[in-house]
Amino acid sequence: MGLFETAAAKALASSGVFLFMTVLLIAAAKRISTCIALFSVQSLIITAQIIAVSRMHHSTEGFVIAGLVLSVKVIAIPYVLYRIVEELKAPRDVSSSTSSSQSVFIAAGLILLSFFAVRPYVGVLGGDQAMLAAAVALVLTGGFLMVSRKKALMQVVGLLVLDNGIFLAALTTTFGMPLVIEIGIVFDLLMGVFLMGLFVFRIRDTFDHLDVSKLRRLRG
């Protein structure tokens, strides 16, 4: 194993910590734009992990996927979301039903929970425990953001965080799937975000607000 591979392995092992930090910061953030920036950072960390993994496994496909994730998740999607925030001209707070400090505590609790949750599966799934835990933590906090934040855009951010978690789980356990499939998945995500952005505008136009907790006409 060359020097670069060793460095890549070390960086990979410690990068889980950075992901936990982004999770806690997103939970604490009060503005939608901060959350979008943090999502971008999170995707950047995952891109670095993909590069490290593909370097370790000497796979060229990995670099293509890294480039794809970099352009879509780090640049394109955050840019689109920023533009939507600008265009909407609506209040930019996340309007959470839990306070900032409560959210951080809940996110920390979810991280702890994910360490316990992955323990029985480390042997079965393979991969590093911290990375697997990070993946589960991303999925859980993504879900938490979706249920606790009232703004429609924050649901999109929650969904993206959740999706990052699943992507990370795939990366740590299988070192990526066939290239064509990965491209399709990322393309679906991009189209999904476009469409959700479109719906955010329609929600604003038909309801004059963006608070999805007030969308309760359809029940039962």
Place this chain on the structure above:
Amino acid sequence: MVLLFPLFLPLAGALLVFLCRNPRVVVRVALTAGTLELAAIGIAVYSIHSWGVLQVGRYLCADGLTSFFLISLGLISALVLVYSSGYLRHVPEGRFSSLRWFYGLVFLFLFTMVAVYLSANLGMMWIFVEATTLASALLVGFYNTEGAVEAGWKYLIVCTVGIAFALFGTIAFYLAAVKGGVSPQSALDWGTLMAAAPGLVGGRELLKLAFVFVAVGYGTKVGFVPMHSWLPDAHAEAPSPISALLSAVLLNCAMYALLRFDAITSRAIGSGFSHTLLLIFGGVSLAVASLLMIVQRDLKRLLAYSSIEHMGIVAIGIGLGGTLGLLGALLHTFNHSIAKTLLFFTAGNVRENFGTLRMERIRGMALSLPWAGGALIVGGLAITGMPPFGLFVSELVILTAAFSTAHYFIAVLMLAAISVVFGALLHHFQHMLMGKSDDVPAQPALQASWLVVMGVCALCLVVLGVHIPAAFKAVLRGAMAVLQP
């Protein structure tokens, strides 16, 4: 070649429709493309029947199961296109809600669903199931009212999250296959996985985990309780032809994905685990949906809950397994599609005439709307599983499977739920049919094209209830052979 036509015709149709400006030309293009698509599917089904499995490249493949599901897709989509040509006469022009957008999106939606059926690769299947959500979300929100926008948003978010879990399940399957010695390049190919399944016993725990995620993920799209929250809203708020497509084609599409995964899991680690899970999901969906049908007030919501109920019955059929269970489940997907299409078409007619779908405001359909009233009676009797309609046969087959495999609890639950549904529908429908209406219906006579499509539905239901044609039997046998090699 035979497979490329049914796959790319809808895509070409969508492009053409988007290029047209004149609404009349749009409708004509749509009808032509729909007819061609039906013919292309017919040829594909015939070729599959004569040559067995067809493979195009690495990612497209069609076998008996594909052809069985393609038949219902082709039939229902053709009926829906004909029906829409009469339904969407007065669409309010708006952003994303013109005739052009309607047909363009419908064809994109059809393309994604055909692609799900033709996917040889489980990863690609996932991509296209997700794409079905994206293609249909704007159709659900087509009317741009408060309810429609809310339903579209809910549909998009709930299904995307649900499907994300199915992606994790797919990845776990891939991992299990790679660990079981399948080469990484072909570890997502269904055929390869099915052949290699007996050798995957070592990954028992991993496969169980994977199947749970897949069942929850695709189960969201099928509408299993408790992941069903998007379904009644989307069905109720979408234009009636789209409700028919969602209920009769999309739900089957998701069920098809589940069937594929269930086949691999059962072959690898025995059918105990996956079938029990499907029985639980099916039983809960059946019980909850049948009870909720009693309290519904909106006709299309009532029909939506009935879809959940029938998907529950299909899941029970798959869960019971064996030749009888599977046969009943497959037959039931087909019968349910046709009966539900007929009912949603009727609901569209009711909406045109009464301007509402609130059932307490609709009275006297039997007298004022004889054709639509008749369709409601036929559809209602069919959907509750009365003879001589097809659903009676498929429900009887599934019940026989339950009794013969000594699943008495499931059998009793199913009988009870079907009785509750019968009572609920009888209560709602007799209220709408009987009495005298204060409003005069806008147009009591049914358009000729609607009469034809509704007649075709009713005829299919009766034929399947009395005698299954030999050709259809052959297709069914082909589908069963794929799942039980």
